[in-house]
Amino acid sequence: MNGAESLVNTLADQGVEVCFANPGTSEMHFLAALENPRIRSVLCLFEGVATGAADGWARMKDKPASTLLHLGPGLANGLANIHNAKRAGVGMVNIIGEHAASHLKYDAPLTSDIQGLARPLCHWVRTTDSSESIATDTAAAVAKANEGLVSALILPGDASWGEAGEVPKIAKREPTRRAPPADKVEHIAKVLASGEPTLIIFGGKSMRGRSLDLAGRVAANTGCRIATQFFSVRIERGAGRTPLERIPYAVNQAVAFLSAFKHIVTVETGEPIAFFSYPDKPSVLKPAGCQVHELVAKDEDSILGLEMLAEALGALKTEPVLQARSEQAAPQGTLNPVSIAHALSYAMPENCILVDESLTTGRESMGLTAGARPHDTIQNMGGSIGYGTPVATGAAMACPDRRTFCMVGDGSAMYTIQSLWTQAREGLPVTTIIFANNSYAILKAEYSNMGAGAAPGPRALSMIDIGNPTIDWVAMAKSMGVPAVSVETAEAFTQAMIDSTREAGPVLIEVKL
The missing domain is CATH 3.40.50.970 (Thiamin diphosphate (ThDP)-binding fold, Pyr/PP domains)
Incomplete structure (x- = not known):
């Protein structure tokens, strides 16, 4: 050997x-x-x-x-x-x-x-x-x-x-995660029992399964609010599951969201900070005087920690508040962030996977898809674009019995569009949704946020415009063996998503904005 x-x-x-x-x-x-x-x-x-x-x-x-x-x-x-x-x-x-x-x-x-x-x-x-x-x-x-x-x-x-000789049999080392210290859990229980406004922020593996169930029991028992950072590793969400709020991305909105809390408790994550530094805006988003308490560190076991907390609070038998199913009708008319989110909520099948790299168009999708059928959401924690289509490829490879939807802007998609070829070659059940606004739209907003000016000038604008020439996404997909369709209305988008779930392999939907 x-x-x-x-x-x-x-x-x-x-x-x-x-x-x-x-x-x-x-x-x-x-x-x-x-x-x-x-x-x-x-x-x-x-x-x-x-x-x-x-x-x-x-x-x-x-x-x-x-x-x-x-x-x-x-x-x-x-x-x-x-x-x-x-x-x-x-x-x-x-x-x-x-x-x-x-x-x-x-x-x-x-x-x-x-x-x-x-x-x-x-x-x-x-x-x-x-x-x-x-x-x-x-x-x-x-x-x-x-x-x-x-x-x-x-x-x-x-x-x-080279010759390896006799290869040793090496025992597989299973990962171990420890429980948080008991005194830390007792301290958090006292904070929650105080009645002072408290937000628990969840990250890592704590947003699914037993951890999510326990989070709902603690929230129902104490009246605290529970949330995630704007970007999360993986969340089990939708009808019948404990809903988590989402801290806004924009600094002013995030500061307003957090302003009411005297305590922030963290589970496998850190305190909320701004994604970037902006002139005259804070990097740390919590209000002055708000105390941050760590319940579960990133290398500790959130299930054990939350079980300890729920037991200390007498919350193990408390019924959690669960998300109701949204019965909203299929959207009609113009495509915009709201109608797109409503289309997702209407069309996503149960147990699907939603990979979200829609930096501009999808910002409202999380709040408006809370009542969709049960599904998993995956987001980009690192901010380097070109993430969505490869991650969707790997997720679909891991779960071939589930449909994976990938929401991605046209600028991001061009970084790693080769993913489509692998999806076609392997016959993966991925629906890639390209939001085609022919620009790096997020940078237009960031231009103003950074104080560079009210709006980009002609040369600056040319550096964030990808509509000259316009990318033909349908032709791009078909060239790599992926069937594709282009849509311009909410009705067509909804139907295209439903149609894609009937396919065994990959499909691309270009959403013209």
């Missing part, structure tokens, strides 16, 4: 099921080893698609995927979505090819400092030093990824093709 075969077998032994790959010459032995049926290999035509897909897979599976990237430039191409995964606390194992050790001294064109590139955005970085050590290194990389960390294992060519 050579080193590459040892690596693939160890990945499988440690529970990794899929490798999103964009291989090059240095990785040919690893590519050959992927003939192993224990690992599913998925070709991505850009490394940012591979790393984003690994993110989406992990969010839905609660277990890491691996990627295969070609040397330093391949890693560099994938770093934006590695950044997004890191900010979300999503683990992945990045296998990065490297020249054979004996070749590095010649400074060949693709030689680079791969460790130097990886360290700022990967929690764990190691270059394997021999074929014999690959199994141990791989198991360590997966163990870190299982903790919600990003791993980078650099694989020299000679370690890949």
